[in-house]
Amino acid sequence: MKAKITITPKRAVLDPQGKTVQNALAHLGYTEVGAVRVGKYLELELADGDREAARRRLAEACHRFLSNPVIEDYRLELE
Amino acid sequence: MKAKITITPKRAVLDPQGKTVQNALAHLGYTEVGAVRVGKYLELELADGDREAARRRLAEACHRFLSNPVIEDYRLELE
């Protein structure tokens, strides 16, 4: 089993990296690109087993450790 | 339109961040988690229009600028 987690800065949090990427893209001629947000992506290998249990445990890990709820949101996918 | 890009370190390349996160997860009791890879995640707002053209342009941007092809792979999704 594999888990894919994307972690993005909350809307209210300034994202200078996103802004910089957007500007740089515009500079390179990609003016069609609007707002950019830059976050993190994690891929975790998991032993096969009970999907629901795995999801619960990982959600907890995301909340406690992998993301910081003060500044970030996360999305968890199992595949 | 929105583009989602995930950028991950190439398999052959050392990923100290992933290794450290894996160790930390094990310490916290999430021993079911095997290898971890840590990458970047980008979300781009795009004006609506020709999807195929947009994809081509973005793939080019990923290759030229958003990812570092020397050490990273990218995956691009349009939604």
Next chain:
Amino acid sequence: MSEPAITPALVAQHGLTPEEYDRLQAILGRPPSYTELGIFSVMWSEHCSYKNTRPLLRTFPTRGRSVLVGAGEENAGILDIGDGLAIAFKIESHNHPSAVEPFQGAATGVGGIIRDIFTMGARPVCAMDSLRFGPITGSSADEARLANNRRLFAGVVSGVAHYGNCFGIPTLAGEVGFDPSYEGNPLVNVFCLGVLRHEQIARGAAQGLGNPVFYVGPATGRDGLAGAAFASQDLTEASAQHQRGAVQVGDPFMEKLVCEACLELLATGAVAGMQDMGAAGLTCSTCETAARAGTGIEIELSKVPQRAPHMTPYEIMLSESQERMLVIVHQGREEEVKRIFDKWDLPWAEIGVVTGTGRMVVKHQGRVVADIPAKPIATESPVYEREAREPGYLAGVRAFTLAGLPDTTDPTAALLHLLAWPTIASKNWVYRQYDHMVRDGSVVCPGSDAAVIRLKADALPPRPAAGTETGGAPPTVEKFLALTVDCNGTYVYLDPYEGSKIAVTEAARNLACSGATPVGVTDNLNFGNPHHPELFWQLRESVRGLAEACRAFQTPVTGGNCSLYNQSPAGAIDPTPTIAMVGVIARPEHITTQWFKDPGDVILLLGPAVDPADPLGGLGGSAYLQVLHGQKTGRPPRCELDQGRTLHEALRSLIYGGAVKSAHDCSDGGLAVALAECCISHQVARETPRLIGAAIELGADGSGTVAAPNPPRLDALLFGETQHRVLITTTALDAPKVRAQAKILGVTATELGVVGGDQLRLRAQGQEWRWSVVELHDRWWHALARAMA
């Protein structure tokens, strides 16, 4: 596992000539296996064997009263600094990896040199970096190229920052230059210095039959396969492409753990020998440790931690995965080793044993894959006397005169221009990204002629007896060291011999300005392909100049690095023998900085205003000629070593006398740039420079007229780069005394003016120019940030 057959083509691919291959067979007494071929190819690459440079390097002065470990003996040289303390320092290049992947290339360069230092048993306490790139500003027609140069520059700087900052070492000084010759082949030279007690010197020798051999650090992957060989070829698209598959990624966190664990381990006395796995990884470290001790070594590759599945013996032996160490432990003390590695949560494995056979035996799952006599491969590598021929371009350089060059009519604009030229502009955009203050030793931070670091008791490695946590030792004497790294590649290009003397002299002068006496040098020879007779001539002449100058300043060369093959398809780089020099400052009161201190202080020029014997008046190869006239030519300024020595000794005497409030040498951009820097380089805090003006009168001083150039040229006076000049300030009261003293010490001291006001005012030849110090500062301070925006 089927291994490729050894064919002439495969041998050639490994960079070995047919003669070298014959020699290899003679040593083995049979044809090599594939793994053995790989081992020979890296051990006999220029990077590891110095086969093209060894005869030249022998001409360097390497001995001296304070040399405890000399050049070439170990991973780094060691110098005594008194009171039972010693320093280990070395410089290393990571040019080609940085061309391929600037961030990781530079980062792993820092990691590599730090390992060289703690391998010696020293605690790394500071770093420096010397960088060269293609131009980052210029005509917009070249935008694509400029952008690529900027990308490399930004990537390298953040790579150095990433690694050094996380490891916790202050990057305290450096230099950055920009020139078209470095386009496509940037230079990334990194220096590290460590401190230890005399009795703590560790050796990279596999001593003691039966002693176990430990591997510590992260698992081995396919990173940097044959990086040493890569560094020993011209940089072509094909070689870069090949290397891309195997970029090394640095892990400074891991390095910190490895460093602390190794120092702690050394303190227990359980270690018989230690060696980092740098270039050529496991190959080089096993072979060299055995060769040094005159022993043999046997390792089993299946015990080596591996990151990737199905790695071949060839790959494991040649991998350059970072942050790994080889530790040879006294038999019976394995438990202590394991306890310390476990304390630091470090991966480790026992992979082999020291033998008495004199052979390096490599097994893979019990099968012998390499069996080579260790000493011959490490020490009997081929040595070449390459053909040298004076380059054709030098005729034109020597023929250059000022005849066709109109004198400056607008010094005001010229100075502003020079101050904003990236090579001269403030490098704060660079060093503010480096943690240059960590560990409470940075007394003079980047921004003055030389950096000054204080060493206190906690800078030392843990003591044998204490053995436990760091910091236990009672405070011993404090020590002050000054550091600088210098090289003007343009001068070396225009005259390799003279230019190389200048590099050493400038370093010594920078140290003298800070109040220090130089004690030693480490050099990084960045040159082009030695098979090219004209490029080899550059190298030979340069080494001649370096050796002579190091003798003159009594600074033994304690080690260094050769980086040849620095050329892109467009041609070779300007020859760049980077000189890192370390000095000792006897007392904290002697520490001197370059900026003007107080209004009313008198400004004195030590040394000649213009070299009367130089027909170009110091304009040959100058920044002025390049920036204002677009010409990179002419003989560089002359460098009389005696004159330099007299100046530096006089300056130190004056500093010891307590009268010198600031001292700044004249280098790139000449007198005008040096004066401006004295006015604007004192940074107090964010957005808060401490600016102070000055009123200068050139040539109308009652006591000692500034010698006018012949013919009298204003550009030579203001922007010429005549050597052996230092600007100092004293109180008005001290000025006459200092002038008299300077005279006794054999140096002319000319009163140029006084400090004060909010303008730099300069009078010469009946004219006056004024600059607001705010504007000077703005141009100089923000130039790099603007170029990089």
Next chain:
Amino acid sequence: MRFAILQFPASNCDQDCLHAVRLLGHQADYVWHKATSLGDADAVVIPGGFSYGDYLRCGAIARFSPVMQAVQRFADEGGLVLGICNGFQILCEAGLLPGALIRNRSLQFRCEQVFLKTAAHDAPFTEAIPPDHVLRIPIAHGEGCYFADEPTLAALETHRQILWQYCDAGGAVTEAANPNGSLRNIAGICNQARNVAGLMPHPDRASETLLGSADGRRIFESMAQCWARRRAA
């Protein structure tokens, strides 16, 4: 007074903190991150550095170390805890201080001297700082931009928890003086109980005039003064 200086594997200002505190004549001992007790410490300093490489997020891994559980208990009992730079990040991650420290606005690491205005003099970390005295202390961080949501910021202000703000040489809190984009120029804060504080600048690197400034001493002196008063009471 006895300071415990925490040591994580990649702490790199542990020595600096020990040195600064000892210069003031106090005792200081290292406490290893795997330790479960702080011994008989009177105050805790969490030094700067990269704790566990600062992978994922600065301080994210360190907060789960055994020693941080001990720090949590120590703080709950009213003990003085100061987090410097990475120490501040760890305290925020651990929830001992509100908010978070994110990437500098410039996206670059910044090492330079800054000026600090002390916004509240009535905390154990600021009481020895003379009123109107602008502190000059270096920063060295890549992720020092203080962020908290509006209600949290409002609460910080209501309870006078903002201890230091980036300012110019004259003490004015300006945009130009803000080195990292921190909201309200926040350089350091304390908790509501006022016994736990964190700041991004390094007082440990500003404890000797030889190194350019001794202003950082005032912060350690404040802690000592408060501790002595508490003990007398």
